[in-house]
Amino acid sequence: MLSLILLEIRKLLVSRSARIAPVVCFLLPFLWSFAPRLGEIMHVDLMSGWQLPAVSIGLTVQFLMPLFIAVTVAEMIGGEVAHGTLAPLLLRPVSRTRVIISKLVxxxxxxxxxxxxxxxxxxxxxxxxxxxxxxxxxxxxxxGFAGVGVLSPSAALAEVLRGSLLTWVLMLPFAALALFFGVLLLNTSAAALATLATLIVLRLLIVFPDAIQRILLTNYFNLYAMQGNITQAIVLLLIYTVGFSLMAIFAFDRRDV
Incomplete structure (x- = not known):
């Protein structure tokens, strides 16, 4: 299983989208740090470097990060289908389940x-x-950015690491969903479009009552900054992740590629 995971990592490293996305995510904070209208848009005047991660996450998590995930993860299936490398992989004495789980990881x-x-x-x-x-x-x-008093570097680092971890949890369902659409459609652009379309449709459901809002993925796009009891939100996101993952595994086992 480990050898399959390492193989998928090597494939990912040669993917153009997988190389471009981290570079863009790394460089964008330099733009935000000196943006003249940052205070007007994000309602913050940067007083410390510890505040920049929240700005960067807040501006990329809404669309840019899901876009990168949708395209790159969809390419893990669609790219192999297009290049004809997926079928030979399935001819090896390795179960389909192991192959798709390695891609899922x-x-x-x-x-x-x-x-x-x-x-x-x-x-x-x-x-x-x-x-x-x-x-x-x-x-x-x-x-938030106003805080509750004087913040020490160690406390600020803890908040930044917590927010970053929650951002990862927030993005997990979209990665699993993109893989599912990749298996279902066997095409990179179609799977990425389907993933983004799902995200947009979920956003449009804001017109529905709060009872429905609470179970929508898009209701938790501010998870990285949420305070108090966030257990319910994390559990819901993990349920979505597991659900989409199982759907991808089930579809791959029965898909003719």
């Missing part, structure tokens, strides 16, 4: 790569603003 790790690239770029871009003690908040903890 790598697909679920890819959002973490994007989050880490965003975090690293934010911390580098935030160097001119400093990383000492400051009055305010990181945007990822209590009080």
């Amino acid at each position: 790598v697909a679920l790790l890819f959002p973490l790569v994007l989050v880490l690239a965003t975090l690293l770029g934010s911390l580098v871009a935030g160097l001119p603003h400093g990383y000492g003690e400051f009055m305010g908040g990181t945007g990822l903890g209590p009080g």
Whole structure:
């Protein structure tokens, strides 16, 4: 199983979209750190480099990060179908389930790569603003950017790491969904489009009552900054991830490729 996972990682490393996406996520924080209208749009005047990760995550998690995930994960199936490399792989003495699970593991790790690239770029871009003690908040903890008083570097780091981890959890269902559509449609562009269309449709369901809103993925796009009891939100996102993953495995076992 490990050899299959390593094989999928090597395939991902040669994928053009998988190389471009982390670079973009790394570089964008440099733009945000000096954007003249940042305060007007994000309602924050940067006082510390610790605040930049929340800005970067908030601006990329709404559409850009799901877009990168949809295209790259869909390509894990669609790209192989297009190049004719998937069928020979299935002729090996390895079960289809193992093949799709290895792809699933790598697909679920890819959002973490994007989050880490965003975090690293934010911390580098935030160097001119400093990383000492400051009055305010990181945007990822209590009080948002206003904070609740003086914040120490260690406390700020803890909030940033927590927010980054929650961002990864938030993106997991979209990675699993993109893989499912990849198996279902066997085409990169069609699977990516279907994933993004699902995201847009879920956003349009904002007109429905709160009871429905609470079970929609798009209702938790601010998970990275949510405070208090977030167990229900995490459990729901993990249920979606497991559900989409099982659908991908089931479809792959029965799909004629």
